[in-house]
Amino acid sequence: MDQLAPPFDPKDFRRALGMFATGVTIVTTNAADGTPVGITANSFNSVSLDPPMVLWSLANNSRSLPAFSGSEFWNVHVLSNEQEALSNRFARPSEDKFAGLALDTQASGAPLLPGCSARFQCKNAFKYDGGDHTIFVGEVVQYDSCTLPPLLYVTGSYALAARKAAPVSTEPLANLEGASYSENLLGYLFGRAHFQFIHGIRGTLQQRELSDTDFFVLSLLSVRQPLAAEEIAAHIAYTGVDLSAGALQSLVQRGLLMEEPGAQPGLRLSPSGSDAILHVLAAAKAVEADLVGRLGELESAALRNLLKQAILATDPGLPKLWQAPATAA
Numbered sequence: 001m002d003q004l005a006p007p008f009d010p011k012d013f014r015r016a017l018g019m020f021a022t023g024v025t026i027v028t029t030n031a032a033d034g035t036p037v038g039i040t041a042n043s044f045n046s047v048s049l050d051p052p053m054v055l056w057s058l059a060n061n062s063r064s065l066p067a068f069s070g071s072e073f074w075n076v077h078v079l080s081n082e083q084e085a086l087s088n089r090f091a092r093p094s095e096d097k098f099a100g101l102a103l104d105t106q107a108s109g110a111p112l113l114p115g116c117s118a119r120f121q122c123k124n125a126f127k128y129d130g131g132d133h134t135i136f137v138g139e140v141v142q143y144d145s146c147t148l149p150p151l152l153y154v155t156g157s158y159a160l161a162a163r164k165a166a167p168v169s170t171e172p173l174a175n176l177e178g179a180s181y182s183e184n185l186l187g188y189l190f191g192r193a194h195f196q197f198i199h200g201i202r203g204t205l206q207q208r209e210l211s212d213t214d215f216f217v218l219s220l221l222s223v224r225q226p227l228a229a230e231e232i233a234a235h236i237a238y239t240g241v242d243l244s245a246g247a248l249q250s251l252v253q254r255g256l257l258m259e260e261p262g263a264q265p266g267l268r269l270s271p272s273g274s275d276a277i278l279h280v281l282a283a284a285k286a287v288e289a290d291l292v293g294r295l296g297e298l299e300s301a302a303l304r305n306l307l308k309q310a311i312l313a314t315d316p317g318l319p320k321l322w323q324a325p326a327t328a329a
């Protein structure tokens with residue numbers, strides 16, 4: 001490694017520090033006049049178990065420094081996955097960062113925010129100079145935590161945590177010269193996860209005599225209806241399903257879909273179509289609940305996040321199913 005030669009390039013130094021993944025906290029206190037004060041901080045860390053102590057550091061040019069320097073109590077809020085907007089709110093200078101926020105009641109007087117993964121109510125114990133920051137060390141007088149997945153911060157972006165997975169397969173690699181693949185092939189992982197998940201609703205589909213195509217069409221209409229045949233085709237073309245073979249007519253003949261005449265003609269679910277898809281969706285939700293139970297909330301949130309990223313990265317330009325269609329002017 002090269003000999004250290006400060007001063008470093010500040011951007012590069014920050015980039016290197018950003019390799020260290022942290023949680024995201026909001027630290028709050030009251031100013032001398034009782035005004036609530038808070039800032040987003042990822043410099044939080046544990047210090048001691050006995051006595052229970054934590055630390056964080058605050059930039060000396062922060063507007064909040066006088067309030068924290070003069071206060072006896074401060075609260076650290078470990079933000080949950082759902083609190084990215086709150087993190088951004090407290091990371092910008094503003095006259096009233098607390099506007100419209102409901103606060104929980106607590107003993108110390110420092111503001112206590114709800115909906116966090118963990119909270120540490122602290123009595124300030126020490127204050128140290130830390131270069132251009134001031135380091136606050138506090139004794140934890142009370143804490144609480146829940147199972148909400150925590151928000152992370154790494155390489156300058158918000159992130160979600162997931163435990164490292166065990167290998168999927170215990171079999172040795174197949175040895176097909178030049179054409180073998182490992183269990184890390186995304187296509188294999190997507191495909192296997194999809195089929196193992198869908199397996200849990202096969203029984204319900206068979207009981208209701210529904211094909212995969214029927215399932216796609218009915219579940220689409222359970223989100224948005226009525227839809228014209230061409231709109232249905234556009235929504236599910238990416239699945240490779242071919243509707244020209246009479247799948248929609250068959251659903252109408254079996255009494256699962258109805259033609260809707262009038263100003264906005266199209267197809268909608270009949271009462272028995274609604275009943276059928278509700279049962280299939282209930283089975284799918286049960287499979288999901290079982291999976292979430294096995295993975296845990298943290299991994300489930302991280303999985304949703306990565307699947308959304310993969311879907312957006314490969315989106316062929318599908319109509320936005322969960323967005324209201326643009327209305328004609």
Ligand SMILES: Cc1cc2nc3c(=O)[nH]c(=O)nc-3n(C[C@H](O)[C@H](O)[C@H](O)COP(=O)(O)O)c2cc1C
Nearest residue numbers: 039040041042043057058059062063064091092093
């Ligand atoms: C993820 C994240 C972590 C941060 N961590 C710290 C920190 O540990 N210490 C700090 O002084 N500022 C930190 N900041 C910046 C402050 O939140 C920001 O400067 C804020 O405006 C300070 O509030 P104030 O100007 O009202 O005092 C962080 C910002 C973000 C987005």
